[in-house]
Amino acid sequence: MxxxxxxxxxxxxxxxxxxxxxxxxxxxxxxxxxxxxxxxxMHVAESGDKLYTVRCASPxxxxxxxxxxxxxxxxxxxxGHLRWTSRNNVxxxxxxxxxxDPLIKEVEDYGFPVGGLGAKLSNIVHTQGWxxxxxxxxxxxxxxxxxxxxxxxxxTGKKDLPAKMRxxxxxxxxxCGAVHCSDIAILGVHTRVPVIEHQDLPKMxxxxxxxxxxxxxxxxxxxxxxxQSIEIIEEQCMYCGNCFTVCPAVKINNxxxxxxxxxxxxxxxxxxxxxxxxxxxxxxxxxxxxxxxEVVEAVKNIxxxxxxxxxxxxxxxxxxxRIGWPKFFELIGQDFTKYHIDDFTHAxxxxxxxxxLRH
Amino acid sequence: xxxxxxxxxxxxxxxxxxxxxxxxxKKEAGHNPMANDVLGILERSYEEHISHWKHxxxxxxxxxxxxxxxxxCDLPEDFPNVREFxxxxxxxxxxWFYNTKSLxxxxxxxxxxxxxxxxxxxxxGDIVFLGGSTESLEPCFAELSAEKDEFPSxxxxxxxxxxxxxxxxxxxxxxxxxxxxxxxxxxxxxxxFQDELHRPFFPYKYKFKFAGCxxxxxxxxxxxxxxxxxxxxxEIQVDNAKVAEYDKNGTDVQTEVCDLCPTKCMAWDGxxxxxxxxxCVRCMHCINLMPKALKPGTDRGxxxxxxxxxxxxxxALLSSVFVPFLEMDPESDxxxxxxxxxxxxxxxxxxxxxxxxxxxxxxxVGLSNxxxxxxxxxxPEMVMHPRTNPYIFFDDEIFED
Numbered sequence: 001m002x003x004x005x006x007x008x009x010x011x012x013x014x015x016x017x018x019x020x021x022x023x024x025x026x027x028x029x030x031x032x033x034x035x036x037x038x039x040x041x042m043h044v045a046e047s048g049d050k051l052y053t054v055r056c057a058s059p060x061x062x063x064x065x066x067x068x069x070x071x072x073x074x075x076x077x078x079x080g081h082l083r084w085t086s087r088n089n090v091x092x093x094x095x096x097x098x099x100x101d102p103l104i105k106e107v108e109d110y111g112f113p114v115g116g117l118g119a120k121l122s123n124i125v126h127t128q129g130w131x132x133x134x135x136x137x138x139x140x141x142x143x144x145x146x147x148x149x150x151x152x153x154x155x156t157g158k159k160d161l162p163a164k165m166r167x168x169x170x171x172x173x174x175x176c177g178a179v180h181c182s183d184i185a186i187l188g189v190h191t192r193v194p195v196i197e198h199q200d201l202p203k204m205x206x207x208x209x210x211x212x213x214x215x216x217x218x219x220x221x222x223x224x225x226x227x228q229s230i231e232i233i234e235e236q237c238m239y240c241g242n243c244f245t246v247c248p249a250v251k252i253n254n255x256x257x258x259x260x261x262x263x264x265x266x267x268x269x270x271x272x273x274x275x276x277x278x279x280x281x282x283x284x285x286x287x288x289x290x291x292x293x294e295v296v297e298a299v300k301n302i303x304x305x306x307x308x309x310x311x312x313x314x315x316x317x318x319x320x321x322r323i324g325w326p327k328f329f330e331l332i333g334q335d336f337t338k339y340h341i342d343d344f345t346h347a348x349x350x351x352x353x354x355x356x357l358r359h
Numbered sequence: 360x361x362x363x364x365x366x367x368x369x370x371x372x373x374x375x376x377x378x379x380x381x382x383x384x385k386k387e388a389g390h391n392p393m394a395n396d397v398l399g400i401l402e403r404s405y406e407e408h409i410s411h412w413k414h415x416x417x418x419x420x421x422x423x424x425x426x427x428x429x430x431x432c433d434l435p436e437d438f439p440n441v442r443e444f445x446x447x448x449x450x451x452x453x454x455w456f457y458n459t460k461s462l463x464x465x466x467x468x469x470x471x472x473x474x475x476x477x478x479x480x481x482x483x484g485d486i487v488f489l490g491g492s493t494e495s496l497e498p499c500f501a502e503l504s505a506e507k508d509e510f511p512s513x514x515x516x517x518x519x520x521x522x523x524x525x526x527x528x529x530x531x532x533x534x535x536x537x538x539x540x541x542x543x544x545x546x547x548x549x550x551x552f553q554d555e556l557h558r559p560f561f562p563y564k565y566k567f568k569f570a571g572c573x574x575x576x577x578x579x580x581x582x583x584x585x586x587x588x589x590x591x592x593x594e595i596q597v598d599n600a601k602v603a604e605y606d607k608n609g610t611d612v613q614t615e616v617c618d619l620c621p622t623k624c625m626a627w628d629g630x631x632x633x634x635x636x637x638x639c640v641r642c643m644h645c646i647n648l649m650p651k652a653l654k655p656g657t658d659r660g661x662x663x664x665x666x667x668x669x670x671x672x673x674x675a676l677l678s679s680v681f682v683p684f685l686e687m688d689p690e691s692d693x694x695x696x697x698x699x700x701x702x703x704x705x706x707x708x709x710x711x712x713x714x715x716x717x718x719x720x721x722x723x724v725g726l727s728n729x730x731x732x733x734x735x736x737x738x739p740e741m742v743m744h745p746r747t748n749p750y751i752f753f754d755d756e757i758f759e760d
Contacts, residue, residue: 002498002501003498003501003502004498004501004502004504004505005501005505005506006420006497006500006501006504006505007504007505007506007512007514008422008423008504008514008557009514009553009554009557010504010512010514010553011450011514011546011549011550011553011556012450012451012452012453012513012514012546012549013452013461013511013512013513014452014511014546015452015453015454015456015532015542015546017458017511018452018456018457018458018461019456019532023532023533027531027532028531028537028540030531030533030534030535031535031651032535032650032651033534033535033650034650034651043533043534043535051533053533057377057378058378058479059377059378059379059380059383060380060478060479060480061380061383061384061476061477061478061489062383062476062477062478062479063383063384063386063387063394063475063476063477064387064466064469064470064475064476064477065386065387065475066383066386067462067465067466067477067479068462068463068466070462071459071462071463071466074459075459080458080459080460081456081457081458081459082457082459082462083454083455083456083457083529084455084457084479084480085455085529085576086455086484086526086528086576086577086578088478088479088480090479093533111378111379111382112378113376113377113378125482127482128478129410130401130404130405130409130410130411130412131380131397131401131489132412132430132444132446132489132490133410133412134410134412134413134414134415134430135410136410136412139401139404139405141372141380142372142380142405145372145375145377145379145380145381146372146375148377149374149375149376149377152376152377170669173669173670173671174669174671175669175670175671175675176481176482176669177482178482178578178581178582178669180581180669180670180675181578181580181581181677209713212712212713212714213672213714215671215672215673215674240670240671240672242671242672245671246714248413248414253409253410254409255407255408255409256408258408258409266581268575268578268579268580268581269573269574269575269643270573270574270575270580270588270640270641270642270643271573271574271642271643271644271647272619272620272621272642272644273621275575275580275581275677277675277677287408289368289405289408290368290369290371290372290405291371291372312615313615313619313644313648344674345673345674346674
């Protein structure tokens with residue numbers, strides 16, 4: 001007899017059992033909120049009840065030791081209630097105002113800074129990287145750690161930003177972190193045609209699926225080394241790695257040439273201007289672990305340039321739209337290259353078709 | 360216990376003020392051989408600039424086709440404890456609320472069956488248990504899902520070509536802007552489509568995200584095949600006395616609010632904020648700036664947008680408008696949304712190509728054809744502007760009165 005009787009198709013536990021009493025009482029009846037200091041907000045209900053939230057950073061990859069420590073803190077100050085945000089921050093939910101400062105001290109002493117609310121830099125959402133992914137062109141957690149070590153004052157509020165800043169990191173074009181609509185997107189890229197292991201390929205992969213996986217039709221069947229395999233038309237390959245996803249014998253990872261690109265100006269909120277995609281700023285920087293100094297410097301430069309030049313409430317993309325891309329590239333000191341011009345499906349929509357230019 | 364791994368490169372990532380994932384791994388590596396070996400293999404990646412993880416094989420728990428991502432390393436001799444290092448996706452509670460009792464329970468289960476390492480949370484929203492052996496899958500799942508007196512039962516989330524684990528923003532639990540109950544909608548849809556969540560039979564993945572207002576804190580418009588974004592139909596609620604307070608206390612209502620309104624639909628004379636609501640596009644900017652003074656209207660619901668995705672395969676897409684306004688009354692059991700969803704799944708399920716997301720499918724067959732098959736009438740809100748090219752596929756309908 002097994003120790004536990006498995007159940008299936010039960011779905012997640014109902015959320016109501018996890019809500020603090022003050023939330024159950026005021027559910028759907030919140031009146032307003034304000035940020036009372038960096039990383040702390042107060043929600044006031046129509047009933048007059050108050051709920052304080054302390055937001056603290058997390059590396060997303062958490063040991064159960066840390067989760068248990070968060071539990072200890074939440075038991076001590078929050079009647080055992082906490083939540084996570086969509087950007088991997090931890091939020092402690094407090095009803096007694098007196099508990100705010102001791103809680104902040106305790107989480108910060110444990111190594112988790114408080115911040116990320118309002119017109120600040122929030123946590124960097126990111127992917128698995130070399131910690132756990134097969135198609136990663138770079139590590140994720142390492143790059144994020146190095147960038148945030150440098151940008152911490154924008155998270156804690158010691159340095160100001162004109163508006164919210166959302167940075168995201170994905171270690172390949174699969175974009176498990178869906179970084180493509182971020183103020184700054186850091187994206188691992190492959191830059192070379194995959195190496196095909198022909199002897200393994202027929203054993204590991206289905207040819208029709210493999211051929212269909214290529215967005216540019218660069219893969220065709222071929223007999224190589226005496227086996228039914230494929231060949232790749234090199235000029236048509238743009239290193240998306242989709243073939244590798246469906247067929248492990250088509251090796252896309254390359255220790256010499258994989259690297260990192262940086263994209264800017266995307267957003268998902270509808271405030272003021274509609275959501276936008278991020279656009280290419282820096283095509284390629286080398287993988288330089290353990291501290292990725294080139295990537296850190298490039299991101300820091302973009303953040304500082306934006307902070308110094310954008311108007312209040314202007315997100316990165318709104319700022320660039322106002323000043324124009326030529327000025328943006330000039331300000332960040334980045335050469336405009338052939339790689340910046342799109343050549344995929346909707347490329348034509350990105351060409352400038354007006355004489356309205358700044359000279 | 361294997362010998363403690365030497366990690367001079369990773370040790371560099373223990374320095375600096377941001378929380379260190381290396382410290383996190385080391386917190387378990389002292390007593391968990393899997394965590395110790397993951398540290399070792401990661402150090403190797405840092406030396407060699409390449410991943411040492413292989414594709415997942417088919418692993419999972421009985422009767423489910425998703426929820427576990429198989430993962431094996433390519434250096435099993437050097438790192439035998441991560442020979443198998445599978446990921447569990449555990450379906451999170453709506454809006455990621457927990458009590459400590461349940462969290463500790465999850466930690467205890469994961470300490471017993473796996474590496475002790477997690478992601479809180481994965482990109483789609485699940486609690487991620489990072490690294491378990493094939494042998495551990497059934498016992499771990501049994502312990503998670505079993506009915507217990509003291510603890511809630513947990514289920515796995517989605518992976519592969521199925522409905523992925525839906526997620527939602529904090530909603531009415533802690534936000535005055537929530538235009539519908541995102542937590543309830545997320546829970547309801549997840550429970551209603553358990554078969555679609557656990558047993559992959561779609562052309563590719565299908566994601567839901569529930570955002571309570573157009574601020575879209577869960578990035579639904581960029582990251583979900585079905586984006587449910589809260590909105591309202593009537594007038595913004597205004598408390599002019601409080602607008603004046605903001606104006607007095609550091610917010611320049613003219614330049615920061617009125618001048619930045621995308622449709623310039625508001626005017627401020629120092630006493631009254633006059634809003635032409637018929638021209639308001641529900642962008643949230645003014646409400647975001649003055650939460651005490653302005654609130655969304657009371658006739659609330661959601662805009663349904665369809666089709667966003669990351670680049671693979673046919674290029675990245677944002678979701679596009681499908682239903683401009685849908686009531687999201689919990690009493691209705693979200694029947695309209697479910698009916699719409701099932702119509703989409705039927706059509707895309709039958710005609711979608713392998714690994715074609717619904718957004719790509721719509722681009723291939725054309726939005727007009729898609730709408731006709733689903734049974735929705737075209738409305739101008741669905742497009743930025745009408746067609747500019749005259750290559751029109753007319754049919755006989757054009758001659759009818």
